[in-house]
Amino acid sequence: MAPALLLAPQSQIMWALLKPMVGLDPKEANLFKQPIIQSRLEPLLGSHYAGAVQLLETADKIQQEGPLFYVVSKYTPVPELAEKAGFVWNSETNQMAVLMVSGGAPQVFAEKLNAEVAAQIPVWPQELSDYTDPAKLQQQALNKAKQQLTDKIPVPTEVAPLVNTVTGLKDIKGQTKALIGDKQQSLVDNALSPLTEAKRNAEQQIQQVKDQSTSAVLDPMNDAKQQAQQQIQQVKDQSTSAVLDQMNDAKQQAQQQIQQVKDQSTSAVLDPMNDAKQQAQQQIQQVKDQSTSAVLSPVMETKQQAQQQIQQVKDQSTSAVLDPLNDAKQQAQQQVAPAKTNINIPLTQTTSSVEIFTEDDLAAELATEQQSIQAEQSQRVNALQQQIVIAEQQLQQASTAEDRKKIELQLQQLKTTLDLLKATH
Known part of the structure; x- marks a missing residue:
């Protein structure tokens, strides 16, 4: 229980991030550029990070299947790198996993849940089951091998009907087995239907509790964030006002001092000039009087x-x-x-x-x-x-x-x- 409790806050943040993005284009929503996702995928994928993100951004939407949020590529812009890519985050375990298919062989990159468990097989959505179900992968490998043998060893014309008959019998046997399996599965489903329904109800209730818990956690966080932002803005406004007032006072004082210096300088310059002017005028008048008298x-x-x-x-x-x-x-x-x-x-x-x-x-x-x-x-x-x-x-x-x-x-x-x-x- 301790590891789950430690992971709960991060899981809630991931839930709050991905839930509103369901149905959006991952490239337009900058899903893989979100710091909380990028910081986990880069060490997980290593050198495969850039190629995986390039494939995953060809998906048309972010999807949800129960506790799983996932993205599946639609095509490959670099065929020699990989043919298919998928990304999944399990909200119950807070595990991220990436699937890359190259040459028909899947390669899985999954986070470790804790240091005690060396590896844990991630849970994949139904859309990626063809690339993650061992039985389907085995059947695909057999079909591929059979096709390769058929291409390399041609069947003689005389034996071809017999081979076709055997193949047909195998197909009938397989179909019969499939029908029996479907019947058995139907009986099992009918028997387990009440349990499955109860499980679904329990999962829905758990999901509701998670949503409420997330809302209960995030709402106070958002309120606290808004209050903090308001307080920061008030402090900024007060600081700005205090700084500007001091600057304006200093500016006015400086202007007054400059004006005083100008007045003093002007007086110091003009007073001697006025005195000299008066003396010069007196001397000129004396000279005029003397000249006139002369x-x-x-x-x-x-x-x-x-x-x-x-x-x-x-x-x-x-x-x-x-x-x-x-x-x-x-x-x-x-x-x-x-x-x-x-x-x-x-x-x-x-x-x-x-x-x-x-x-x-x-x-x-x-x-x-x-x-x-x-x-x-x-x-x-x-x-x-x-x-x-x-x-x-x-x-x-x-x-x-x-x-x-x-x-x-x-x-x-x-x-x-x-x-x-x-x-x-």
Whole structure:
């Protein structure tokens, strides 16, 4: 009983595997690639494993006969290897066996049930009885030998009827024996019918108990498996969530640190740049102020000097014109004064005529002088404008910064002088 108990769990697993596969194509169901079957057939068949599986996969379905689950090949893809192959698993003994027929001779590979029994003849299904029943194998061997003798030793024509008669008698004897045997078998079957029926009922009850036992064993196993899978999935989800949360936190911290470093780096770079920019702007402004002062100071001085010179010229011109007129006026008054008493013409009228004449001449001379000054200023304005145009053209054609600076200063002086002339004109 102990060995059977030890084999029970594996037998139940095999039952649970093969029972739903009954009626399926063994090749499509990958029957011989199942680890629980492949791991037992490979050591059992050895070098015959690949050929046996190749033949067995030509079967069209997995079959069951009582406690036996079996597969029988339909044809052979490799005739020189074997003609027929069969696989059987006995659910009562948990024994696997494989049958290979080559040249009409069967070769059986059967598992040992335990170490104490050297070998145990496996139970085969009815479909393989022609290859496993010793009586049938013996009869097949005799028929084959008889055929070979007949082929090798031809029967004479004179003896042929006698041989046929003897053969016929043997056939009749065999048929009679078969009939007697069938009758005996019928009587035995009738006598054993109640026992056979009871045996079948017992086997069915045993099978039901096995099915229930298998269900009772496998259902908790499946439930436990599902629970374990759910727990594993929960652990995976929790682990994944914990890892991702840590990764996200680390990522955010890293991004913050990178941003801080960027800000610090930017500040460290831009602050000196801004300071340098401000200093440069201040220096440029100072240079501009100094340049403007350097340019405008001489211009302003020149303007003041020009205004002073113009004023001096005006004063001198006015004095040069008015002084002779005043002298002439005084002389005329002196000459007219003694004759006031002798002439009845009013002195005031004579003096008035003289003064009017004298002032008209002075106005004419002043107008002439002003026209001359304006003509000179107009010429100077035209000359300055021409010089400004030439300076602007030179500025556009200048190739170096130094030349441009010089021309710009010269151009600024010319424009300032022009503005002064226009203001005094």
